[in-house]
Amino acid sequence: MAVASLGEIIWVIGIVAWYVIRYPFERRARRVRIIAGGRSSSDTVGLASALLGLAILPGFYVATGIPAAADHPASAWSVALGTIIFCSALWIFRLSHKELGRNWSITLEIRERHELVSAGPYALVRHPxxxxxxxxxxxQAFLLPNWVAGISGLIGFAVLFLLRVDKEERMMLENFGSQYRAYMEKTKRIVPYLY
Structure with missing residues (x-):
């Protein structure tokens, strides 16, 4: 099996695993009443950008090989590194959902009996x-040997992050006040000890 094909297969398995992790939390979240927040147009743009960059464009590439002009040589080390990074992402994703429990929401919402979560991965960063x-x-950038499909995930993430994180933190400050402010002083946003 070619190294490029292996990277694509691992990416597909990773995306399926991502959905398998999220689905039960999404189902449970529908049962908990929302008391504040909701989807805004910038929230919709951010989520659509993440979906486009992390699933649609790379999925189209894996299925069709388009845009082949943006391909670059695959290497075993990049597929190995991409696998480790993607598995780490799924592990953090699962821990984040598990720790949030009934507080989880796909959009910026405060749920009934919402609690500030600061354990598990939330002890290191506010937005794991x-x-x-x-x-x-x-x-994805390491797994898919294509400049467009590989990098699209980072671009999609960046758009989502830039459009949502400040609003999310404002919402948490409004809801939890000084408790959240103290939590902000102890933690970084997304990279432990750095940012």
Whole structure:
């Protein structure tokens, strides 16, 4: 099997695993009443950008090989590194969902009896789910030997992050006040000890 094909297969398995992790939390979240927040146009653009960059464009590339002009040589080391990074992303993604539990939402929402979560990955960063998306994008760049499909995940993540993180933090400050401010002082946004 060619190294490029192996990278594509690992990427597909990773995307399927991502959905398998998210689905039960998505189902449970529908049962908990929303008391504040909701989807805005910038939220929709951010989510659509992430979906386009982390799933649609690379999925189209894996299925068709288009745009072949943007291909570059695949290497075993890049597929190995991409696999490790993507698996790390899925691990953080799962831990984040598990720790959030009933507080989880795909959009910026405060749910009934919402609690501030600061354990598990939230003890190191305020937004570990964004950390997982960053790692997914990085893993994708190593797994898919195509400049467009490979890098699209990082671009999709960047758009989502830039459009949502400030709004999310404002919403948490409004809801939790000084408790969230103290939490912000102890943690970084998405990269432990750095940012």
């Amino acid at each position: 789910m964004y950390t997982s998306f960053l790692l997914m994008g990085l893993g």
